[in-house]
Amino acid sequence: MVVVAVSGPHGAGKTTVAKFLAKKLGLRYISAGEIFRKMAAEKGMSLEDFSKYAERNKEIDEEIDRRTIEEAKKGNVLVDARLAGWLVENADLKILLTAPLETRVKRIAEREGRLYKDVLRETVKREKSEEKRFKKFYGIDLSDYSPYDIVLNTEKISIEKMKEIIWTVTRAILFGRKVNDGNRKGLRENRG
Numbered sequence: 001m002v003v004v005a006v007s008g009p010h011g012a013g014k015t016t017v018a019k020f021l022a023k024k025l026g027l028r029y030i031s032a033g034e035i036f037r038k039m040a041a042e043k044g045m046s047l048e049d050f051s052k053y054a055e056r057n058k059e060i061d062e063e064i065d066r067r068t069i070e071e072a073k074k075g076n077v078l079v080d081a082r083l084a085g086w087l088v089e090n091a092d093l094k095i096l097l098t099a100p101l102e103t104r105v106k107r108i109a110e111r112e113g114r115l116y117k118d119v120l121r122e123t124v125k126r127e128k129s130e131e132k133r134f135k136k137f138y139g140i141d142l143s144d145y146s147p148y149d150i151v152l153n154t155e156k157i158s159i160e161k162m163k164e165i166i167w168t169v170t171r172a173i174l175f176g177r178k179v180n181d182g183n184r185k186g187l188r189e190n191r192g
Contacts, residue, residue: 001074001075001076002025002027002075002076002092002174003072003075003076003077003078003079003088003090003091003092004021004022004025004027004077004078004079004091004092004093004094004095004170004174005072005078005079005081005084005085005087005088005091005093005094005095006018006021006078006079006080006081006084006095006096006097007081007082007083007084007085007086007094007095007096007097007148008082008096008097008098009082009098009099009104009127009142010104010108010123010126010127011099011103011104011105011106011107011108011123012097012098012099012104012154013097013099013107013154013159013162014080014097015031015033015080016159016162016163017095017097017162017163017166018031018078018080019080020163020166020167021078021166021167021170022078024167024170025078025170025174026076027076027077027078028071028074028076028077028078029077029078029080030067030068030071030072030077030078030079030080030081031080031081032064032065032067032068032079032080032081032082032083032084033080033081033082035064035067035068036050036060036064039060039063039064047122047126048122048125048126051125051126051129051130052129054129054133055129055132055133058137061133061134061137062137064081065083065087068081068084068087068088069087069088072087072088072090072091073090075090079091082130082134082142083134083138083140085147085148086138086140086147092173092174093149093150093170093173093174094147094148094149094150095148095149095150095151095152095166095170096145096148096150096151096152097152097154097162098151098152098153098154099153099154099155100155101120101123101124103154103155104123105119105120105123108123130142149173150166150169150170150173152165152166
């Protein structure tokens with residue numbers, strides 16, 4: 001059973017790469033961000049307000065993490081999560097994508113058709129909330145990249161080039177080394 005973890009801050013290209021790799025490798029796709037957004041919607045709260053709520057209510061992060069870890073244990077999955085590199089201990093490959101704040105905010109604003117200044121304010125608040133929660137609840141410093149096999153700054157790379165780089169390195173790591181038969185079971189390389 002193969003498990004891949006993809007992490008990164010908002011707007012770094014994490015979800016784009018995660019969905020691409022899940023499809024190429026024939027893995028199920030699980031997104032902690034989607035779980036978070038769904039929980040916010042269920043409470044009728046904005047992401048910003050729900051982030052503040054989560055700072056005071058540890059059970060929010062615990063529930064997201066529980067679901068994420070549970071899915072990772074089933075195998076043949078790609079986990080897209082801010083903390084995937086830290087939480088998914090059984091991952092065969094851990095990838096971190098990053099980019100400067102300005103670049104990430106510009107991407108989000110363009111993607112969502114929103115004003116840069118609004119996205120900047122929201123992103124800074126959300127990321128400060130995450131940093132605070134992850135440090136307080138887990139002792140995790142998001143500036144520590146040590147859990148990752150691949151760290152890629154996506155600032156100056158097109159989406160297509162980013163996919164090409166990640167696919168090349170992923171293939172080298174997953175297919176270029178000896179993986180016991182138990183780990184390879186169910187993994188397929190989709191060359192299409």
